[in-house]
Amino acid sequence: DKFKSGLTKTRTNFANKVNDLVARYRKIDEDFFEELEEILIQADVGFQTVMELIDELKMEVKRRNIQDPAEVQSVISEKLVEIYSSKDDAPNTLNIQEGALTVILFVGVNGVGKTTTIGKLAHKFNSEGKKVIMAAGDTFRAGAIEQLEVWGERVGVEVIKQGEGSDPAAVMFDAIQAAKARKADILLCDTAGRLQNKVNLMKELEKVKRVIEREIPGAPHEVLLVLDATTGQNAMIQAKTFQEATNVSGIVLTKLDGTAKGGIVLAIRNELHIPVKFVGLGEQMDDLQPFDAEKYVYGLFS
Numbered sequence: 001d002k003f004k005s006g007l008t009k010t011r012t013n014f015a016n017k018v019n020d021l022v023a024r025y026r027k028i029d030e031d032f033f034e035e036l037e038e039i040l041i042q043a044d045v046g047f048q049t050v051m052e053l054i055d056e057l058k059m060e061v062k063r064r065n066i067q068d069p070a071e072v073q074s075v076i077s078e079k080l081v082e083i084y085s086s087k088d089d090a091p092n093t094l095n096i097q098e099g100a101l102t103v104i105l106f107v108g109v110n111g112v113g114k115t116t117t118i119g120k121l122a123h124k125f126n127s128e129g130k131k132v133i134m135a136a137g138d139t140f141r142a143g144a145i146e147q148l149e150v151w152g153e154r155v156g157v158e159v160i161k162q163g164e165g166s167d168p169a170a171v172m173f174d175a176i177q178a179a180k181a182r183k184a185d186i187l188l189c190d191t192a193g194r195l196q197n198k199v200n201l202m203k204e205l206e207k208v209k210r211v212i213e214r215e216i217p218g219a220p221h222e223v224l225l226v227l228d229a230t231t232g233q234n235a236m237i238q239a240k241t242f243q244e245a246t247n248v249s250g251i252v253l254t255k256l257d258g259t260a261k262g263g264i265v266l267a268i269r270n271e272l273h274i275p276v277k278f279v280g281l282g283e284q285m286d287d288l289q290p291f292d293a294e295k296y297v298y299g300l301f302s
């Protein structure tokens with residue numbers, strides 16, 4: 001079970017601490033909740049979300065008249081799922097245009113795993129029998145185009161590219177023409193991720209988006225922001241920056257396997273109101289999984 005093994009570090013950090021906590025306490029008091037609060041904060045659940053969760057827990061414990069700390073554990077799971085699922089202002093699934101071209105734009109800073117995620121998704125769609133094309137829109141980072149080509153060869157998907165330093169909007173234009181000519185189902189578009197020059201980056205994103213919108217009405221159908229789970233609260237700051245610059249429709253949270261602080265998933269959903277659509281649980285082709293709150297939370301405790 002990929003989901004479960006990918007969460008090993010978080011489970012060890014978080015669930016073991018909760019297990020230890022409920023074993024040490026005989027009754028549920030203020031100290032108990034304070035310790036629980038600390039464990040949640042350390043798992044990067046996010047201050048605001050932790051406060052909400054603790055309030056909910058206190059009410060639920062009172063309402064059900066729970067005395068035994070061991071019983072609180074299942075209530076924690078329930079409430080975590082509830083907190084995640086209650087923000088259903090946007091769907092968890094991708095907006096796929098059946099029988100027409102679906103354009104997915106990927107944004108995010110360098111090193112978060114954007115190229116890898118595009119490669120993994122290309123593989124996923126390809127093995128579902130869909131015709132996929134990738135656009136090498138990161139013309140800025142040295143090696144980004146080649147890296148996408150390596151993925152293209154690995155998964156058997158064509159990459160549309162120009163030279164390093166070329167205009168990403170021009171690459172996008174070419175890619176769209178190619179996708180139309182080949183009657184592709186899915187176009188996956190990489191973009192540059194240099195955040196040092198925020199104004200330029202955002203201008204570039206706008207231009208790329210304008211080309212896509214002009215060539216295909218209604219596109220891009222998804223703008224997926226890729227975030228690295230190991231960067232914790234930094235990922236939250238990046239999310240806010242990109243949210244200001246463009247219409248982010250979903251998040252791909254990578255490297256969840258590499259962090260003990262997987263609580264960031266809940267903070268993103270609860271505080272930014274953007275659905276986490278996929279999580280990265282490793283470096284291989286099939287290490288990308290659709291995000292499922294129940295699987296995630298129960299995977300933590302079992």
Ligand code: GDP
Pocket residue numbers: 108109110111112113114115116117147193254255256257258279280281282283287
């Ligand atoms: P980009 O600069 O955003 O395009 O990032 P890359 O796709 O080049 O990824 C940066 C590094 O992170 C690479 O070494 C990837 O193999 C690694 N990586 C990406 N996603 C994951 C993941 O879900 N888990 C792990 N463990 N590593 C990942």
